[in-house]
Amino acid sequence: MRAQRKQCQVGSKYTKRYSEECKRDAVELVRSSDQTVTEVARDLGVSAESLRGWVKKARTAQDTGPLPGAARAADGRDEELKRLRKRTAEQVKTIENEKSDSLLREEERPVSTVCRSSTRRMRTTPSR
Known part of the structure; x- marks a missing residue:
């Protein structure tokens, strides 16, 4: 798993920053596996708190994401209101x-x- 961690990490080894692709993959791994967030984080070599934050952010984005056609409906309502x-x-x-x-x-x-x-x-x- 160390090889995967090196590919995901962006920047120096002292400032741990991860690419969006790495974050998406880690979140998907948490969702698809039966492991806890802490276990997945340990396997990937990332902080458990960082991974929890990524999962929470992904869940929020998924819950509040625009539904298909919702943007057009909102535009129509805005135009009518105006x-x-x-x-x-x-x-x-x-x-x-x-x-x-x-x-x-x-x-x-x-x-x-x-x-x-x-x-x-x-x-x-x-x-x-």
Whole structure:
């Protein structure tokens, strides 16, 4: 097994770094064998904690990996969400414009018109 360890190790013998291929192979060996992580690590000549970390990282990547077609579905949802937010913003702007237009119409009426309408109401009501 020493020959395999030398091939996997990248860098000097003092800084133990392992290639991605070596890590994948070690993780696959842990998954496919009936040996414990510690036993596989001892056979490969790597730290048991390093191998546990590689297995955990591989499991996390496998669990959270994108499903086929999930990226396209997410893109579709993102596009629809963007479109709906834009539409909502336009509708809010339209409503605000309508409100301000109606307020302007009331404010633009001359005072005499307002006074005339109130005096007409007063004239048409029967006096007691």
